[in-house]
Amino acid sequence: MTHERGRPRCFDPDTALDSALEVFWRHGFQAASLAELTAAMGLSKPSLYAAFGDKETLYLKALERYVALQTAQHIAIFDTEPDVRHALEKFLRTMATMLADPTRPCGCLVVNGIADCGMASTPPAIELALHKAVQGSEARLYRQFVQAQHDGQLAQNIRTEDLAAFFTSLLAGLGILAKSGAKRAKLDAVINAAMSAWPSPPR
Amino acid sequence: MTHERGRPRCFDPDTALDSALEVFWRHGFQAASLAELTAAMGLSKPSLYAAFGDKETLYLKALERYVALQTAQHIAIFDTEPDVRHALEKFLRTMATMLADPTRPCGCLVVNGIADCGMASTPPAIELALHKAVQGSEARLYRQFVQAQHDGQLAQNIRTEDLAAFFTSLLAGLGILAKSGAKRAKLDAVINAAMSAWPSPPR
DNA sequence: CAAATTATATACCGCTTGGTACATAATATA
DNA sequence: TATATTATGTACCAAGCGGTATATAATTTG
Numbered sequence: 020m021t022h023e024r025g026r027p028r029c030f031d032p033d034t035a036l037d038s039a040l041e042v043f044w045r046h047g048f049q050a051a052s053l054a055e056l057t058a059a060m061g062l063s064k065p066s067l068y069a070a071f072g073d074k075e076t077l078y079l080k081a082l083e084r085y086v087a088l089q090t091a092q093h094i095a096i097f098d099t100e101p102d103v104r105h106a107l108e109k110f111l112r113t114m115a116t117m118l119a120d121p122t123r124p125c126g127c128l129v130v131n132g133i134a135d136c137g138m139a140s141t142p143p144a145i146e147l148a149l150h151k152a153v154q155g156s157e158a159r160l161y162r163q164f165v166q167a168q169h170d171g172q173l174a175q176n177i178r179t180e181d182l183a184a185f186f187t188s189l190l191a192g193l194g195i196l197a198k199s200g201a202k203r204a205k206l207d208a209v210i211n212a213a214m215s216a217w218p219s220p221p222r
Numbered sequence: 223m224t225h226e227r228g229r230p231r232c233f234d235p236d237t238a239l240d241s242a243l244e245v246f247w248r249h250g251f252q253a254a255s256l257a258e259l260t261a262a263m264g265l266s267k268p269s270l271y272a273a274f275g276d277k278e279t280l281y282l283k284a285l286e287r288y289v290a291l292q293t294a295q296h297i298a299i300f301d302t303e304p305d306v307r308h309a310l311e312k313f314l315r316t317m318a319t320m321l322a323d324p325t326r327p328c329g330c331l332v333v334n335g336i337a338d339c340g341m342a343s344t345p346p347a348i349e350l351a352l353h354k355a356v357q358g359s360e361a362r363l364y365r366q367f368v369q370a371q372h373d374g375q376l377a378q379n380i381r382t383e384d385l386a387a388f389f390t391s392l393l394a395g396l397g398i399l400a401k402s403g404a405k406r407a408k409l410d411a412v413i414n415a416a417m418s419a420w421p422s423p424p425r
Numbered sequence: 426c427a428a429a430t431t432a433t434a435t436a437c438c439g440c441t442t443g444g445t446a447c448a449t450a451a452t453a454t455a
Numbered sequence: 456t457a458t459a460t461t462a463t464g465t466a467c468c469a470a471g472c473g474g475t476a477t478a479t480a481a482t483t484t485g
Contacts, residue, residue: 025431026481050252050342053473063434064474070432074473125340133402134337137328139253153402184399184408185415192395196387199336199356205387212388216419228461229451256443266464267444273462277443426485433480441472450463455456 032070035060039071040081044124047131048078049139075142082145085128086152093159103167107160107186108214114190115206118197129153130194157187174221182218189213235273238263242274243284247327250334251281252342278345285348288331289355296362306370310363310389311417317393318409321400332356333397360390377424385421392416 038059042051053074057064071077093110100106118126129152136146161183167173193206241262245254256277260267274280296313303309321329335352338344364386370376396409 047341131337134334138250150402181411181415185412188395188399188412191398192391195394196391199353208384209388209391212384212419216415
C-alpha cells in the first residue's frame with residue numbers, strides 16, 4: 020500500500036521544471052535544445068519524455084508556472100497597496116527590477132515568446148497560450164482599473180480598457196528595452212514618463 | 223571594354239535583398255532557413271553565397287536596408303511637420319499602420335530580432351547591429367526633442383532623453399502588441415494614452 | 426527469492442540545417 | 456574558334472535536431 024511501485028526517480032519534478040523554465044526563458048522554445056534542457060534539469064532524454072512529455076508540453080508547463088508566479092506577484096502588490104496609482108507604479112518598478120536583473124534570464128518569457136511566434140514553426144498551442152498570457156495580464160490590469168473607478172479613484176470618463184492596453188504595451192516595451200541592454204535607471208525613467216500619462220484624480 | 227566578363231547573373235541583387243529582408247522579417251535570423259531564403263530570392267544556395275556571403279552577412283545587409291528605410295520615413299515626417307508633437311504622433315500612427323498591416327510581416331524587424339537575441343546562437347555582430355539600431359532610433363527622437371526644446375516647443379525643464387527613451391519603449395511595445403494579435407484600433411488607443419504623457423507646452 | 430513495475434543510460438533513427446565541391450552553362454576577350 | 460571568367464544547378468557533407476527502442480538498474484509486492 021505505497022504510492023511508489025518501481026524504481027524511484029532520481030530528480031524532483033518541481034525543481035526540474037524550474038530549471039526548464041530558466042532555460043526556456045533564456046533561449047525561447049525553438050532555440051532551447053533538448054541537450055541543454057536535460058543538462059540543466061539533471062535528467063536524461065527518456066526520463067524527460069516520460070515525466071513531462073515532449074518539448075512542446077514541457078514548454079507549456081513551464082509557461083504555466085511562469086504565469087502563475089507573475090500573477091501571484093501582481094495580486095500581492097495590488098492587494099497590499101489600496102491606492103491604485105501607487106500599486107501600479109510599485110508593480111511596474113518590481114517588473115523593471117526583474118527585467119533588468121543580471122542574475123536572471125533577460126526580459127520577459129511571454130514577451131520573448133510572442134516575438135518568436137511565427138518566426139520558427141512555433142506550435143499553435145504555444146502561440147495560443149502566449150496570447151492568452153498577454154490577454155490575462157491586460158485583463159488583470161483592466162479589472163484593477165475598473166475597481167478603482169468604482170472606488171472613486173478614477174474619473175468615470177476614463178477609458179479603463181485603453182489604460183490597461185497602454186500599460187500592457189509599456190510592460191512589453193520595458194522587456195524589449197531591457198533585452199537591448201538598457202540599465203535599470205533607463206527603465207525607471209521610462210516608467211516615470213509613463214506614469215505621467217496617468218489621468219488626474221477626479222474632483 | 224565592358225564591366226561584365228563571365229556569365230551574367232539571372233537575378234537583380236536589390237530585389238533579391240528585398241526578398242531576403244521579407245523572409246528575415248517574418249521568421250527572424252535563426253528560423254529563416256537557407257531553403258526558404260533561396261526560394262524567396264529566386265536563386266540557388268551557391269549563388270546566394272557568392273553574391274551575399276553567408277547567412278549572417280546577408281542578415282546584416284537586410285537589416286541595414288530596413289534601418290535605412292525606417293530612417294528615411296522618420297526624417298520625411300519630421301521634416302514635413304514643424305510642430306514636434308504633431309510630427310511625433312504622425313510618426314507613431316505611421317508605425318502602427320506598418321506594424322498591423324496584414325499584408326506585411328508582423329511587428330518590427332529590430333524588435334523581433336532583439337527579442338531573439340541570446341535565445342539562439344545569435345552572432346555577436348547581429349546582436350550589436352540590433353542594439354545600434356535601437357540606439358539610433360532613440361537618438362533620432364532625442365535630437366528632434368532637443369531641437370524642439372531649442373525652438374521653444376518644449377519647456378526647458380523637460381528631460382528630453384527620458385522622453386526619447388519612453389517613446390522608443392512605446393514603439394517596441396506596439397510591435398509586441400501587434401504580434402500578439404492586437405488590431406489597429408488597439409494600437410491607436412495605446413498611442414492616445416501615450417501622447418497624454420506629452421508635457422504641456424511652455425508658457 | 427522471484428515477479429512485476431518503474432526509472433535510467435546508451436545508443437540509435439530519420440530529418441533538417443548551414444555550407445560547399447564539382448561539373449556545366451553563358452558570356453567577354455583574344 | 457579557343458580561352459578565360461563568372462554564374463548556375465546538382466549532389467553532397469558533417470553536425471545537430473527531436474524523439475525513441477532496447478537493455479539494465481532499482482524498488483515494491485507476493
